[in-house]
Amino acid sequence: xxxxxxxxxxxxxxxxxxxxxxxxxxxxxxxxxxxxxxxxxxxxxxxxxxxxxxxxxxxxxxxxxxxxxxxxxxxxxxxxxxxxxxxxxxxxxxxxxxxxxxxxxxxxxxxxxxxxxxxxxxxxxxxxxxxxxxxxxxxxxxxxxxxxxxxxxxxxxxxxxxxxxxxxxxxxxxxxxxxxxxxxxxxxxxxxxxxxxxxxxxxxxx
Amino acid sequence: xxxxxxxxxxxxxxxxxxxxxxxxxxxxxxxxxxxxxxxxxxxxxxxxxxxxxxxxxxxxxxxxxxxxxxxxxxxxxxxxxxxxxxxxxxxxxxxxxxxxxx
Amino acid sequence: xxxxxxxxxxxxxxxxxxxxxxxxxxxxxxxxxxxxxxxxxxxxxxxxxxxxxxxxxxxxxxxxxxxxxxxxxxxxxxxxxxxxxxxxxxxxxxxxxxxxxxxxxxxxxxxxxxxxxxxxxxxxxxxxxxxxxxxxxxxxxxxxxxxxxxxxxxxxxxxxxxxxxxxxxxxxxxxxxxxxxxxxxxxxxxxxxxxxxxxxxxxxxxxxxxxxxxxxxxxxxxxxxxxxxxxxxxxxxxxxxxxxxxxxxxxxxxxxxxxxxxxxxxxxxxxxxxxxxxxxxxxxxxxxxxxxxxxxxxxxxxxxxxxxxxxxxxxxxxxxxxxxxxxxxxxxxxxxxxxxxxxxxxxxxxxxxxxxxxxxxxxxxxxxxxxxxxxxxxxxxxxxxxxxxxxxxxxxxxxxxxxxxxxxxxxxxxxxxxxxxxxxxxxxxxxxxxxxxxxxxxxxxxxxxxxxxxxxxxxxxxxxxxxxxxxxxxxxxxxxxxxxxxxxxxxxxxxxxxxxxxxxxxxxxxxxxxxxxxxxxxxxxxxxxxxxxxxxxxxxxxxxxxxxxxxxxxxxxxxxxxxxxxxxxxxxxxxxxxxxxxxxxxxxxxxxxxxxxxxxxxxxxxxxxxxxxxxxxxxxxxxxxxxxxxxxxxxxxxxxxxxxxxxxxxxxxxxxxxxxxxxxx
Numbered sequence: 001x002x003x004x005x006x007x008x009x010x011x012x013x014x015x016x017x018x019x020x021x022x023x024x025x026x027x028x029x030x031x032x033x034x035x036x037x038x039x040x041x042x043x044x045x046x047x048x049x050x051x052x053x054x055x056x057x058x059x060x061x062x063x064x065x066x067x068x069x070x071x072x073x074x075x076x077x078x079x080x081x082x083x084x085x086x087x088x089x090x091x092x093x094x095x096x097x098x099x100x101x102x103x104x105x106x107x108x109x110x111x112x113x114x115x116x117x118x119x120x121x122x123x124x125x126x127x128x129x130x131x132x133x134x135x136x137x138x139x140x141x142x143x144x145x146x147x148x149x150x151x152x153x154x155x156x157x158x159x160x161x162x163x164x165x166x167x168x169x170x171x172x173x174x175x176x177x178x179x180x181x182x183x184x185x186x187x188x189x190x191x192x193x194x195x196x197x198x199x200x201x202x203x204x205x206x
Numbered sequence: 207x208x209x210x211x212x213x214x215x216x217x218x219x220x221x222x223x224x225x226x227x228x229x230x231x232x233x234x235x236x237x238x239x240x241x242x243x244x245x246x247x248x249x250x251x252x253x254x255x256x257x258x259x260x261x262x263x264x265x266x267x268x269x270x271x272x273x274x275x276x277x278x279x280x281x282x283x284x285x286x287x288x289x290x291x292x293x294x295x296x297x298x299x300x301x302x303x304x305x306x307x308x
Numbered sequence: 309x310x311x312x313x314x315x316x317x318x319x320x321x322x323x324x325x326x327x328x329x330x331x332x333x334x335x336x337x338x339x340x341x342x343x344x345x346x347x348x349x350x351x352x353x354x355x356x357x358x359x360x361x362x363x364x365x366x367x368x369x370x371x372x373x374x375x376x377x378x379x380x381x382x383x384x385x386x387x388x389x390x391x392x393x394x395x396x397x398x399x400x401x402x403x404x405x406x407x408x409x410x411x412x413x414x415x416x417x418x419x420x421x422x423x424x425x426x427x428x429x430x431x432x433x434x435x436x437x438x439x440x441x442x443x444x445x446x447x448x449x450x451x452x453x454x455x456x457x458x459x460x461x462x463x464x465x466x467x468x469x470x471x472x473x474x475x476x477x478x479x480x481x482x483x484x485x486x487x488x489x490x491x492x493x494x495x496x497x498x499x500x501x502x503x504x505x506x507x508x509x510x511x512x513x514x515x516x517x518x519x520x521x522x523x524x525x526x527x528x529x530x531x532x533x534x535x536x537x538x539x540x541x542x543x544x545x546x547x548x549x550x551x552x553x554x555x556x557x558x559x560x561x562x563x564x565x566x567x568x569x570x571x572x573x574x575x576x577x578x579x580x581x582x583x584x585x586x587x588x589x590x591x592x593x594x595x596x597x598x599x600x601x602x603x604x605x606x607x608x609x610x611x612x613x614x615x616x617x618x619x620x621x622x623x624x625x626x627x628x629x630x631x632x633x634x635x636x637x638x639x640x641x642x643x644x645x646x647x648x649x650x651x652x653x654x655x656x657x658x659x660x661x662x663x664x665x666x667x668x669x670x671x672x673x674x675x676x677x678x679x680x681x682x683x684x685x686x687x688x689x690x691x692x693x694x695x696x697x698x699x700x701x702x703x704x705x706x707x708x709x710x711x712x713x714x715x716x717x718x719x720x721x722x723x724x725x726x727x728x729x730x731x732x733x734x735x736x737x738x739x740x741x742x743x744x745x746x747x748x749x750x751x752x753x754x755x756x757x758x759x760x761x762x763x764x765x766x767x768x769x770x771x772x773x774x775x776x777x778x779x780x781x782x783x784x785x786x787x788x789x790x791x792x793x794x795x796x797x798x799x800x801x802x803x804x805x806x807x808x809x810x811x812x813x814x815x816x817x818x819x820x821x822x823x824x825x826x827x828x829x830x831x832x833x834x835x836x837x838x839x840x841x842x843x844x845x846x847x848x849x850x851x852x853x854x855x856x857x858x859x860x861x862x863x864x865x866x867x868x869x870x871x872x873x874x875x876x877x878x879x880x881x882x883x884x885x886x887x888x889x890x891x892x893x894x895x896x897x898x899x900x901x902x903x904x905x906x907x908x909x910x911x912x913x914x915x916x917x918x919x920x921x922x923x924x925x926x927x928x929x930x931x932x933x934x935x936x937x938x939x940x941x942x943x944x945x946x947x948x949x950x951x952x953x954x955x956x957x958x959x960x961x962x963x964x965x966x967x968x969x970x971x972x973x
Contacts, residue, residue, distance in 0.1 A: 080231070088227060
């Protein structure tokens, strides 16, 4: 398969950002997909740790005692919808519709912030119910996994808002549409990690 | 730039139409609803396989359509899915040694 | 990447950098470096060649540090009841020796070669993301220094380089040593991960016209496989190190057995990283000798596709063998059997390479330069280490061998006899290209033999010591454990220590060689070895932009085929000298050459990392401060174009042509 890569050099006309590369593909896009591939190893490790330890609750509460499935379902839905708004932002960026791009970027950030807000509320509730970070192996693994995810979402929100600012002030080096697309890829990845977390951690009883 | 489409598979170089993306989002929402319903409805022995399959479908749909991987050069798919398959492989093998799938 | 012309004044032979220009400001405060001289030329550089040299200097420094730690260990074990190091200090010494050699010597040295030569070998002018490249170097340097700060702040890490739980936890390792180790490795790990993404994109996307993947030099191929291994393995140890740090600093109980934890979780996470890691350590050296052997055999590499595919196979199968480090940990017979078989399998692609290298030598007109000696040394000594490795794959046999000096013998044969000899081969081979001078061959021969004899004297006896029962990580051995007859501890430990001192002389001779070469005025010819690959189609050292014009590649071993062609009898005849080949590139020089500009942000962000880490250990506000440095740095970076725009350069004053954009060449 690798040998056919070179045939592709002519297969694509210069897509935004491709800029005469050996494969005809953009450096940044290759780098971003590779990065997301590596993140699978990171989250896989955290998820595996959780799966190993989720039944080890010690004297602390069990998952079924603290999880609020309706609440988390709404949270998950919010994050899912933020993926839609993100893809609409990318679409608008490709159409050079600056107003819509900015609008959808901000809405995505707001939905993401709602999700994070929901997480903060949820974790606070857990803490008040006797499930702290070091209460048990279950609690530590849960908080590390969802915490890492939450940090990724927060970084995403910062990037979305920063991008919004940079677009407004014309400070984006290189292709604007591609930059929006790359941040979109990151954002969707954070969403699909949550798809896995929501199913494995919340919906499958320990 | 097309604004109407009759099938979801219609994609320009820059992606589906807005209607297409909304359609995908609605499907995802419906599957999520179905997943959540397993909390309330007894699926019996189908519970775990159904849940895992739904999770996988949502995952692949977001990757293929929202992240546009389905319409992009195969190199991107190789880079990403190699990481994913490797992760699933090594971590399931490690969990297996803990008799997790017992 | 968007790039603009940099004003340079040009003479025909070299590019001279002109008077400084006023840079634009970033966020109103810091002015971006545009044209740099002196120490700034190195600290703010994004040039892959400078970064490559910086990686190598850093790695060499840590090689000496790790070597000192090794010598202290050997002095302690030379005689019974050693008094040089107490038990606690001994634990720190073997932990840091291994950590330093693996993470701060071999990996950065390979990164140095990779950074310097990958763009040159594929006909590119730099890597895909030059600022990320710079950031990676500074992160590695600061990470390495951070780990070693522990020596001065309460003691270094003492849990062994694989830091098994629960010994690594706060109860059994109360000093901050393990924290410095874990956090420092996280920082260094960021360097590896970003470097991996950078080099993969570079190799996929920035090859010269005609440089198909199967025309790339083997060194480039091996480095490409290594980068994939790094990209996917580093996140696994990242998880392990986070879990450890959370346990030690924030009260989590991930590896605390009394809380119900399973220490094997650490072992799995560590070795899922750790096994690909050993291929990360060896493949670059395999790549180096795959360049050296054909050149000094005056023959092309035998079985190029097999060497490529076996390298990829090693990278691939290497993911399926990690639990062979855990045969005695209680995994159970099924797991042990599975991993035992997969471990046996991985000997096959390695054997393929040995065969191909040997057949490259066979029938060649051999030229025994120092580089060639080191390359042949690798084939012989790595094979010895590989054979003991095969004996480990037999799980019942390994049950006796594990945790003894037999294992220490194995990995030192493959790592020193393999990885290190390969790196030294690279030094002698590529020194003229990097520095314009050739290392002294006579001294090189002494260097080689002292190192080879020293290493065999040091690690050969360890096979015996291990099978006789000397455990690893034991700070002292006593007379009544020493045994009698030929296989006694006493004699062989002494031999090993003497061997290590012979090794020290060998390394010292290398440093002397560097010193006298630097002092010597003798300039190296353009193509001293009759080399075959693209990096030799440049000046010595290469110009900042590498190639005056990017060559179009028509063959594997393109440089060779520009010098030699088959005549009507099928014999290779020289059709051009190296100088003529280079001149052809220079005569067709590109009119405008675009190079990325220096930047502050890589070192600024890299600096934020150890500050954050110190804060995690001592004071959370400091950690937050470090985080802010990183955040501010990230914004500065994002707002800065990769190449300084036109307006960053002062307009030329009347009559001053020194800042005009001019033709190169």
